[in-house]
Amino acid sequence: MTHSLTDQSTDLSAPASAADEHYEDWSERQALAEAMIPIIGRLYRQNNVVTSIYGRGLINESAIHLIKAHRFARRVDEVELDLQDTLPVLQALAAADPGAASVDLARLTRKYKQEAGEADLTEWVKAELGDVAGRKGATGPDDGEGRRGTDVILYGFGRIGRLLTRILVDHAGKGDGLNLRAIVVRKGSDNDLMKRASLLRRDSVHGSFQGTITVDEAANTILANGTLIQVIYSDDPANVDYTAYGISDAIVVDNTGRWRDREGLTQHLRSPGVARVLLTAPGKGDLPNIVAGINESAITDADQILTAASCTTNAIVPVLKAVSDRYGIVGGHVETVHSFTNDQNLIDNFHKGERRGRAAALNMVLTETGAAKAVAKALPELAGKLTGNSIRVPTPDVSMAILNLTLERPTSPEEINTYLRRTALHSPLHKQIDYIDSPEVVSSDFVGSQYAGIVDGRATITADDRVVLYVWYDNEFGYSCQVVRVLETMAKVHPPAFPRV
Structure with a gap:
C-alpha cells in the first residue's frame, strides 16, 4: 500500500x-x-x-x-x-x-x-x-463539655512502637483524640536519644518519616510534627511516675513482648498516671484477644488489661469470620508464610527456640504459630476447628496466610471471590479486609497497607466444599493500624465512619 x-x-x-x-x-x-x-x-x-x-x-x-x-x-x-x-x-x-x-x-x-x-x-x-454535621471538630457525644483526649504511652520503641508513633502523630488532629505523650525504653548508649530519633526518621522498609523531627537532649524529648514526646528511661514497668510529666489516666501500649500474662502486665498499673494496658502480642491465660472489627464491642470500662492479638490473628480472623458467616467452616489448616522478625538470628548462632538460630536472611525456617488457636478467643465458634504452622522466609515485611478450609457447603472461585470482594467493599469489615484481583502483585506491593488482610482473588482454589484462600498482610504496618483501632475503642475516641455501612 x-x-x-x-x-x-x-x-x-x-x-x-x-x-x-x-x-x-x-x-x-x-x-x-x-x-x-x-x-x-x-x-x-x-x-x-x-x-x-x-x-x-x-x-x-x-x-x-x-x-x-x-x-x-x-x-x-x-x-x-x-x-x-x-x-x-x-x-x-x-x-x-x-x-x-x-x-x-x-x-x-x-x-x-x-x-x-x-x-x-x-x-x-x-x-x-x-x-x-455542624459540630466543627467535636469528639464524642454532644454533651457541651470539651474533651482533653486520652494520653498514650508506648512502652518499647521497636518495629511496632515506631510505626505506632508514626500513625499516632499522623492522626493527632486537634489533640482531643489519642495523644502520644511518652515512650519508655532502656538506655542503650550515651547518644541513645539521637539514635531513637534517627530510627523514627528513617526506615528501610517503610521509608522516611513524613514531616519534621526535632530532638531536645536536655529535656529528653522528641518533637514530631508538633507532637511532643517525652522519652523516659526505665527497665521497671512498675517504677515510673508518669504524673511527673503531666500524664494521667493513660493507656500504656506494651510492645516489648516481655510480659504477656496478667501478672506481668499488671506491673504497669502500679505506676502513677496509668489507667489501662494494651499488649501488642497474643495474651496468655485469661487475657482477652481483641481483633478490631470483630470483637472490640466486648471491651468494657472494667477491662484494665487487653491484648491486640498477633499480626497473623488479625489478618485471618476477619476473613474467617466472613467465610464462616456465609458458608460455615467445618475445619481447616492455616499456614503462614511470614517475613523474618527481629527475634531470629542474622547469621547462624545459638537461639533458645528451635530452628530460629539459623540465618534468617538465608533460609526458610519452619516454626510454630499460635494464631490458629488464638482465633477461638475472637471467634469462639471456630474453637478446635483449625490447626496452624508457620514458615519464616527471607523478606523483611509482608506475609501471607494460606487458609485451607472445609466448608459446610460447596462453592466456586467465582462465587466466593464475589462474596469476599463485596465484603471488602460494603460490609462492616471494610477496614479490615481488602480484595485484589491482579496477575502481577507480589509481597512488596502491600508494604504500608492499612488493612488487616488482603484476599488475593487470583489465587483462590475450590474443590466442592473445600477452599484455599491466600491472604496477604503487612505484618508491621497493617497490624499497627489494627492496634490503633483497638486503642480508639478503649479511649472511646473512635470516630464514626461515613458513609454508614
Whole structure:
C-alpha cells in the first residue's frame, strides 16, 4: 500500500492531537487534585475529619497521590474514580462543618450517585452525617463539655512502637483524640536519644518519616510534627511516675513482648498516671484477644488489661469470620508464610527456640504459630476447628496466610471471590479486609497497607466444599493500624465512619 505526502502528514498529526488531549486531561486532573488538598487539610486540622479513598489516606498527600488513589478505585469498582465527582462531595463535606469523623470519599460519592437522584449535594451530605454535621471538630457525644483526649504511652520503641508513633502523630488532629505523650525504653548508649530519633526518621522498609523531627537532649524529648514526646528511661514497668510529666489516666501500649500474662502486665498499673494496658502480642491465660472489627464491642470500662492479638490473628480472623458467616467452616489448616522478625538470628548462632538460630536472611525456617488457636478467643465458634504452622522466609515485611478450609457447603472461585470482594467493599469489615484481583502483585506491593488482610482473588482454589484462600498482610504496618483501632475503642475516641455501612 502506498501513501501520499498528504496522507503521511495526516497520519503524523493524529498522535500529536491525541497526545495533546491526554496532556490536557492530566493537567485538569492535577488542578482538581490541587484544589482538594487545602480542603482535606482544613477538614483534618479544624474538624478532626480523616478522609480516604477505599482505605488510602489523603491527609498530607500530594496531588499525584490523590490521582493515584482515584485510579486505584478501579480495582474495587472496576472503574476509575473521577475527581470531578469527588471534589464537589469534598466541598459539600466542608460546608457541613462536621465533628470528628472518618470519611471514605469513594464510598460517599458512590452512594450519592446511586441513591440521591437529583437531591442537592450539600443537603444530602448533611443528612448523611446526621448529628455529626455542624459540630466543627467535636469528639464524642454532644454533651457541651470539651474533651482533653486520652494520653498514650508506648512502652518499647521497636518495629511496632515506631510505626505506632508514626500513625499516632499522623492522626493527632486537634489533640482531643489519642495523644502520644511518652515512650519508655532502656538506655542503650550515651547518644541513645539521637539514635531513637534517627530510627523514627528513617526506615528501610517503610521509608522516611513524613514531616519534621526535632530532638531536645536536655529535656529528653522528641518533637514530631508538633507532637511532643517525652522519652523516659526505665527497665521497671512498675517504677515510673508518669504524673511527673503531666500524664494521667493513660493507656500504656506494651510492645516489648516481655510480659504477656496478667501478672506481668499488671506491673504497669502500679505506676502513677496509668489507667489501662494494651499488649501488642497474643495474651496468655485469661487475657482477652481483641481483633478490631470483630470483637472490640466486648471491651468494657472494667477491662484494665487487653491484648491486640498477633499480626497473623488479625489478618485471618476477619476473613474467617466472613467465610464462616456465609458458608460455615467445618475445619481447616492455616499456614503462614511470614517475613523474618527481629527475634531470629542474622547469621547462624545459638537461639533458645528451635530452628530460629539459623540465618534468617538465608533460609526458610519452619516454626510454630499460635494464631490458629488464638482465633477461638475472637471467634469462639471456630474453637478446635483449625490447626496452624508457620514458615519464616527471607523478606523483611509482608506475609501471607494460606487458609485451607472445609466448608459446610460447596462453592466456586467465582462465587466466593464475589462474596469476599463485596465484603471488602460494603460490609462492616471494610477496614479490615481488602480484595485484589491482579496477575502481577507480589509481597512488596502491600508494604504500608492499612488493612488487616488482603484476599488475593487470583489465587483462590475450590474443590466442592473445600477452599484455599491466600491472604496477604503487612505484618508491621497493617497490624499497627489494627492496634490503633483497638486503642480508639478503649479511649472511646473512635470516630464514626461515613458513609454508614
